[in-house]
Amino acid sequence: MKKNILITGGAGFIGSHVVRLFVNQYPQYHIFNLDALTYAGNLANIRDIESQPNYTFIKGDITDGPLMMDLFRQHSFDGVIHLAAESHVDRSIADPLSFIMTNVVGTANLLNAAKASWNGNFEGKLFYHVSTDEVYGSLHNPEDFFLETTPYDPQSPYSASKAGSDHLVRAYHNTYKMPVVITNCSNNYGPNQFPEKLLPLMINNILKGKPLPVYGKGENVRDWLFVVDHARAIDMVFHKGVIGETYNIGGFNEWKNIDIVHLLCRVMDRKMDKPEGSAASLITYVKDRAGHDLRYAIDANKIMKELGWEPSLQFEEGLEKTIDWYLANAEWMDEITSGAYQQYYDNQYTTR
Numbered sequence: 001m002k003k004n005i006l007i008t009g010g011a012g013f014i015g016s017h018v019v020r021l022f023v024n025q026y027p028q029y030h031i032f033n034l035d036a037l038t039y040a041g042n043l044a045n046i047r048d049i050e051s052q053p054n055y056t057f058i059k060g061d062i063t064d065g066p067l068m069m070d071l072f073r074q075h076s077f078d079g080v081i082h083l084a085a086e087s088h089v090d091r092s093i094a095d096p097l098s099f100i101m102t103n104v105v106g107t108a109n110l111l112n113a114a115k116a117s118w119n120g121n122f123e124g125k126l127f128y129h130v131s132t133d134e135v136y137g138s139l140h141n142p143e144d145f146f147l148e149t150t151p152y153d154p155q156s157p158y159s160a161s162k163a164g165s166d167h168l169v170r171a172y173h174n175t176y177k178m179p180v181v182i183t184n185c186s187n188n189y190g191p192n193q194f195p196e197k198l199l200p201l202m203i204n205n206i207l208k209g210k211p212l213p214v215y216g217k218g219e220n221v222r223d224w225l226f227v228v229d230h231a232r233a234i235d236m237v238f239h240k241g242v243i244g245e246t247y248n249i250g251g252f253n254e255w256k257n258i259d260i261v262h263l264l265c266r267v268m269d270r271k272m273d274k275p276e277g278s279a280a281s282l283i284t285y286v287k288d289r290a291g292h293d294l295r296y297a298i299d300a301n302k303i304m305k306e307l308g309w310e311p312s313l314q315f316e317e318g319l320e321k322t323i324d325w326y327l328a329n330a331e332w333m334d335e336i337t338s339g340a341y342q343q344y345y346d347n348q349y350t351t352r
């Protein structure tokens, strides 16, 4: 039977890879991609699948509760994969309220619309919330890893808003028996990532000969996963995950920020035929991020053992692929940094 699947945030970085995978791999599903096309949403990310018969784009904002109700009434979604969010920690420090609106209120609107539409008949239904490891807070002991049982201790407005939405999703499961699943993933990298995040920002600045701003001493540690491996994990959890469960996703791939920037600089010099040390000469230490979490590191054993997922790419290979993509898609970056892509949407989509 044909299933209607709602994917939110599918014009963003991770969502675009999830939409592509589902549209190509599951002709028996109709994929509805709901996205508000904020500064972070870019339909160019999924241009290759937009004319597939099992795909529909809906421009809409998840903070619009009545619209969410209408969409569920109209399309009777069987499954939801919810990725739409405000996603950048630095922006959340500057403007926390927009994070609370989209991440908390927006998620509540989707849960409410799903609850009303499913009306207690949960056979074949699933609400899948895509979340982050940042809800667990910051690790200080080098031996520690985030487990699914690690208590929540979010430190930034971004992670607090994602923690709030995770709690709401669990509350709908506990209270209304809503069939839900949650995954908490580590830092993603790869094609289509908006250039305010570490790796694409650094790649863009190297290409433009601009300073590479490293926050504080560059000692903070992040655990990096190639975005396509995250999309594969989402596919696996959507189809094989146990209802009510949480799965942590990560690549056992920890890097200090300064080390990853140096590695990136070396690869960029090689690819751009520049003498070694050229890109690294642009490294500039800048004021630290307020409340900067020291270390994130995921223990991904549960999803690996219970669902058989594992990352497909070694980090060096994923980094090469990512750099090659940005080098081959200079126009994508130029359109974003010039704002031209937004003017295009303003003309294309004038609904809500």
Ligand code: NAD
Residues within 6 Å of the ligand: 008, 009, 010, 011, 012, 013, 014, 015, 034, 035, 036, 037, 038, 039, 040, 041, 042, 060, 061, 062, 063, 082, 083, 084, 085, 086, 087, 088, 102, 106, 130, 131, 132, 133, 162, 184, 185, 186, 187, 188, 189, 194
């Ligand atoms: P992104 O910022 O690249 O994309 C977010 C998308 O959501 C954009 O297309 C944007 O237009 C859309 N959106 C924002 N507000 C909206 C609203 N009110 N209504 C409808 N659409 C809206 O983010 P991303 O990095 O792709 O992250 C996707 C999800 O994965 C988020 O929920 C994030 O918390 C989670 N996550 C991200 C990472 C990471 O490293 N990027 C890691 C773990 C989890």
Ligand code: TYD
Residues within 6 Å of the ligand: 088, 089, 090, 187, 196, 197, 198, 199, 201, 213, 214, 215, 220, 221, 222, 257, 289
């Ligand atoms: P980011 O990509 O913003 O992801 P997150 O804060 O969600 O982990 O940043 C990754 C790390 O890189 C984080 O420790 C902050 C640091 N960082 C810099 O040092 N300079 C930068 O310009 C940016 C954007 C991030």
